[in-house]
Amino acid sequence: MKNKCCNCLGIDLGGTKIQAGVVDCNAGVVARGRVKTRGIEGSSAVVGRVIEVARSAVEQAGMLMSDIKAVGIGAPGPVDHRTGRVVRAPNLGWRDFPLAQTIEDALGLRVVIDNDVNVGTWGEYKMGAARGFDDCVGVFVGTGIGAGFVINGQLFRGHFLTAGEIGHTTIHADAHLGRRTLENTASRVAIANLLAQLARSGHETVLTEIAEGDIGAIRSKTIAKAFAMNDPLTIGVVNKAAYYIGVAIANVVTLMSLPCVVVGGGLVTAMGGVFVDEIRRAFNANVFPSELQSCQIVGSTLGDDAGIIGAALLVSG
């Protein structure tokens, strides 16, 4: 990164919002843009908004598009990084969509794309909490739960380009009664649904007051607030979720013998270190063999910026 012209655009294309950032040679975000995705309006509307938010970030940085070296984009669903196509993004109604080419044509810059969770993991690996490790896994807990792998210094996407679906691993199997996955037990949505159900069935909780009237859609910040207020119901539900996340991460590390796990995403960012500590406790109690307890379980240091910084780092390195 000795090149002075190494400013890159990092774009985090999510189901709810699109974020763009101009990222400089030191992985600093020098300007930002943000719009709602509104996937329901169709692919050309979404592409239009990606271009709009990219231009807006460059303008705010006081730059011209020609000052930008290249563009990295993290997109949901399996992404074929080799062809620049989004294989499938149900949130956006996309199937085999040529995202990289479309944005390249519009902005006149080289575009590289990858899966959003891979991109967040790449950011944490290159410039965040996993810096200095050869291998790592990034586990992101929010609406869903996804993971990304770096193996031997490279993103590992797997044969079908779907690697990292930790949210869909089974943590509780029963040959007769079926199973529970990590995502339907410990995601922000699962936690919120369980808390709402318990509150409605008469359990006492501060959530009925602080959830702003909408107990059916409790957000990460509200969960974190109730936890910080020592609400027993919230503490019980959140700690159980952390336990299951720790068990699932222990499974990954028991299988892959990794030296570092970065935990991030909306719920983790909102909850902070206390949540990561609880995950680490469950991890240590379940990983095998015992020397794997020296695997580092660390909270994301890039937080909500992991997506844009990671995307920029796809092309700036």
Next chain:
Amino acid sequence: MKNKCCNCLGIDLGGTKIQAGVVDCNAGVVARGRVKTRGIEGSSAVVGRVIEVARSAVEQAGMLMSDIKAVGIGAPGPVDHRTGRVVRAPNLGWRDFPLAQTIEDALGLRVVIDNDVNVGTWGEYKMGAARGFDDCVGVFVGTGIGAGFVINGQLFRGHFLTAGEIGHTTIHADAHLGRRTLENTASRVAIANLLAQLARSGHETVLTEIAEGDIGAIRSKTIAKAFAMNDPLTIGVVNKAAYYIGVAIANVVTLMSLPCVVVGGGLVTAMGGVFVDEIRRAFNANVFPSELQSCQIVGSTLGDDAGIIGAALLVSG
């Protein structure tokens, strides 16, 4: 493998027995040797038996030691393939044992060692059921349950050299009651213990007749025989074990997006295709996303020879 002198020795050093084979250019086993390990007698006795069985196999092949190109050994426990040392093998009472150097000094040949499960996986990958795939996992079910990974055409051992401990992944977690691992639910030992317990508590089963008086130590062949005799108790227990193995394999493939899974080991070899079919059924019901159902779940084709052929292929390639 155009070299005419590509005969190699493959040695499978297990907790119970040591097997050696002279393996030719086409991965055919042209001669064999086999002795009991008797780890309790100490490391120099075990090393002596490794050398003895190696010499015996070479002699039976009508060769001299100078006709052998090199020696590959699969050993239990974490193995440092770079230094040729066995990190830890509780069965043998070994800790940081310089196995490669010791055998090299004795036989005057180059020796490469690796973990026994990795070696079995390597055999299936190079010359067995996973031939032609870039990535695969080998899952071996016997006394315990272990796995080995090939990623991008190379064995993946992980940072702590312990990758593949699928037997110690949790398949049934409960925040209050603890957990069950795959190994303590579905290994041959777990199956045998459960069947013995059920038989002793009065459940009707042919095992009481065919277990040769020792219901406490039912072997893979006996389980397979009772299954083939349509013993309802055995069928129920074995199919449940296959279900849990399928769930654990689905977790691995959901995480790593692999195109091929080879299932082998003592129990699988004894049970045959019907067991692999049951595992495949559970796999398909639990893997995510659905395109991963095209991952091939195949039975080992090398069977009990996977260890010696894989070990030879460590050095013959």
